[in-house]
Amino acid sequence: MSSLVDKSAERRWPAEGFTRIPYWVYTDQDVFDREMERLFWGASWCFVGLSCEIPNPGDFKRSWVGTRQVVVTRDKDGVANVLENRCAHKGALVCWQDRGTAKDLICPYHQWSYDLKGNLTGVPLKRGALGKGGMPRDFDNSRHGLRKLKVHERGGVIWASYDPDVPDFESYCGPDALHYVDRLFPGRELELLGYSRQIIPCNWKMYFENLKDPYHATLLHAFFITFGLWRADSKSHSSCDGDGRHGVMVSRNEGKKTTGATKEMARFADSLEMNDKDSVTPAPEFADREVAGITLFPSVVLQQQANTLAMRHIIPKGPGQTEISWHFFGYADDTPELRRLRLRHANLMGPSGFVSVDDSEVLAQCQFGASTAGNAAAVLEMGGKETEPQDHMVTEVMIRGFYKFYRKEMGY
Amino acid sequence: MKENVTRVYRGRQSESRELRDLRRDLRDFYEEYTLAIDENELETWLEFFTDDAVYKAISRENWDLSLPLATMYCDGMAMLKDRVQAIRETAVFEPRSQRHFVSGVRLRGTEADGTILVQANYLVTEALSNRDPVVFSVGRYIDRVVRDDSGFRFREHCAVYDNYRVINTLVWPL
Ligand SMILES: [Fe+2]
Numbered sequence: 359m360s361s362l363v364d365k366s367a368e369r370r371w372p373a374e375g376f377t378r379i380p381y382w383v384y385t386d387q388d389v390f391d392r393e394m395e396r397l398f399w400g401a402s403w404c405f406v407g408l409s410c411e412i413p414n415p416g417d418f419k420r421s422w423v424g425t426r427q428v429v430v431t432r433d434k435d436g437v438a439n440v441l442e443n444r445c446a447h448k449g450a451l452v453c454w455q456d457r458g459t460a461k462d463l464i465c466p467y468h469q470w471s472y473d474l475k476g477n478l479t480g481v482p483l484k485r486g487a488l489g490k491g492g493m494p495r496d497f498d499n500s501r502h503g504l505r506k507l508k509v510h511e512r513g514g515v516i517w518a519s520y521d522p523d524v525p526d527f528e529s530y531c532g533p534d535a536l537h538y539v540d541r542l543f544p545g546r547e548l549e550l551l552g553y554s555r556q557i558i559p560c561n562w563k564m565y566f567e568n569l570k571d572p573y574h575a576t577l578l579h580a581f582f583i584t585f586g587l588w589r590a591d592s593k594s595h596s597s598c599d600g601d602g603r604h605g606v607m608v609s610r611n612e613g614k615k616t617t618g619a620t621k622e623m624a625r626f627a628d629s630l631e632m633n634d635k636d637s638v639t640p641a642p643e644f645a646d647r648e649v650a651g652i653t654l655f656p657s658v659v660l661q662q663q664a665n666t667l668a669m670r671h672i673i674p675k676g677p678g679q680t681e682i683s684w685h686f687f688g689y690a691d692d693t694p695e696l697r698r699l700r701l702r703h704a705n706l707m708g709p710s711g712f713v714s715v716d717d718s719e720v721l722a723q724c725q726f727g728a729s730t731a732g733n734a735a736a737v738l739e740m741g742g743k744e745t746e747p748q749d750h751m752v753t754e755v756m757i758r759g760f761y762k763f764y765r766k767e768m769g770y
Numbered sequence: 771m772k773e774n775v776t777r778v779y780r781g782r783q784s785e786s787r788e789l790r791d792l793r794r795d796l797r798d799f800y801e802e803y804t805l806a807i808d809e810n811e812l813e814t815w816l817e818f819f820t821d822d823a824v825y826k827a828i829s830r831e832n833w834d835l836s837l838p839l840a841t842m843y844c845d846g847m848a849m850l851k852d853r854v855q856a857i858r859e860t861a862v863f864e865p866r867s868q869r870h871f872v873s874g875v876r877l878r879g880t881e882a883d884g885t886i887l888v889q890a891n892y893l894v895t896e897a898l899s900n901r902d903p904v905v906f907s908v909g910r911y912i913d914r915v916v917r918d919d920s921g922f923r924f925r926e927h928c929a930v931y932d933n934y935r936v937i938n939t940l941v942w943p944l
Contacts, residue, residue, distance in 0.1 A: 456831075550837065551837060551838055552835075552837035552840075553829065553831055553832060553837070553839070554839065555829070555831075555934060555936065556935050556936040556937075556939070557935045557937060558938055559938060578862060579860075580859070580862075581860040581861075584860065627859060630859060630860070632852050633847075633848035633849070633851045633852050634846070634848040634849045634852050637849065637852060681935060686839045701839065701840075701843065702845070702849075704839055704840075704843065705842070705843055705849075705853075708841055709841055709936035709939050709940045710936075710939065710940040710941070712856045712860065712861065715863055715939045716861060716863070718938050718939045719863045719938070722938055
């Protein structure tokens with residue numbers, strides 16, 4: 359919903375502060391452009407893929423950092439590189455394949471070639487032909503490589519940053535978020551089970567906020583509530599980390615039960631039973647018995663629910679369009695039974711998910727609501743007006759914490 | 771698998787009447803199958819599957835990479851029924867109407883026990899409540915079909931969609 363009129367002058371954050379979200383943050387093109395510059399291409403670590411997608415030297419895959427396409431490569435030394443997919447010569451995409459194995463990357467246009475670290479290794483006809491033409495003597499290959507991002511590979515996940523001075527990954531996460539990253543990725547070899555990709559007509563922050571909102575999950579998702587996979591009356595924990603940019607949302611699978619709280623859950627369906635019990639019965643897996651959803655700013659949601667594990671890569675396409683690329687995975691040493699359950703429980707998630715359908719549908723409606731709301735604002739007072747950690751789900755604390763951070767970074 | 775089927779027919783007289791009848795009957799079968807979805811008759815939709823049927827709506831990307839993850843997955847009648855129950859009882863989604871178009875029904879062979887291997891193209895349009903139809907999903911059905919006295923049923927139905935991304939949500943089966 360971009361507009362030719364520059365509205366930035368009339369955009370003011372409401373006086374209430376981070377308990378309000380003005381709707382223009384979801385709709386204005388100039389806000390979106392500033393988010394790319396300051397958040398996605400600034401001092402952030404962005405998810406670009408799993409190590410098991412490019413296990414061997416020469417392997418590559420395409421990915422995204424915000425709206426920019428990158429190539430993730432494994433070079434001959436076994437090191438992961440993240441390179442902007444843009445030829446240093448005329449700007450063409452160098453890599454036209456989603457994945458593959460190669461010795462180097464060659465731009466199809468004039469066949470400039472780059473090694474898998476992004477260094478320019480060849481310019482055809484550099485010295486001309488028949489003694490004529492060619493590059494000037496002072497043309498220096500080493501100054502015309504692909505744009506290289508800073509890379510951090512840890513526990514089977516590849517992270518990238520445009521900022522060479524970005525803080526180290528551990529301090530960027532903070533202790534609480536890092537605990538849950540390492541819990542899911544302790545260094546066990548991963549097995550990619552598959553991708554699920556969808557384009558949701560909503561702003562990327564709406565998607566991000568949805569995973570910082572345990573309150574909605576106890577009301578909207580009849581499937582969750584009924585089968586005890588996420589309920590307001592189970593033990594839980596909601597907190598922020600990294601100055602508010604990340605969210606840590608933790609609960610437990612309680613199983614099907616009726617309590618006082620279910621009376622207020624209008625969508626609790628006591629009479630509903632699954633024909634396939636395996637679909638709602640997780641095998642014990644993590645010693646802490648927790649279920650965790652981590653929003654690792656700005657580009658990914660770490661999903662662990664029942665036995666389904668996924669990295670949900672958030673790829674903004676514009677103020678009102680967001681691609682979610684779910685990377686479902688397990689561990690290479692999973693038993694066949696656990697692998698079977700992971701594939702069954704994947705039915706909860708993705709564009710057809712018993713639970714996730716609700717979210718995608720609701721977010722599309724929210725974006726429509728925001729598109730004409732301009733200076734009006736959403737209200738975030740569930741669980742109080744502060745950003746301190748809370749030991750329950752009836753709260754929007756993680757969203758408040760996020761907008762406290764967001765305003766500072768964006769200068770709003 | 772026995773590749774016993776003429777892949778290019780071109781109206782050849784020599785092709786057996788049996789094969790031509792089979793192809794015609796399968797075209798009817800696919801039209802009935804997709805009609806059940808278009809008409810929101812999901813209880814009827816269940817009747818198109820054997821009790822041990824496998825259903826997958828899966829991206830061409832995963833299919834080509836032999837990755838097991840399907841966007842919608844049912845292993846047996848219990849899971850098929852659960853999918854219908856979720857659509858009917860728990861899922862929250864904007865009302866929509868869909869139309870399926872099936873073409874290019876092709877016999878690919880038969881297995882030792884008589885299971886027929888069939889492939890077809892499909893296209894689905896989707897119109898959300900107050901908007902115009904868009905081309906929602908395009909792909910191939912890659913199926914294993916059995917036939918008994920009660921007619922055809924899917925033992926395996928894989929809707930392999932060409933879409934790189936699902937347009938928001940895939941609520942109804944393909
Ligand atoms: Fe949700």
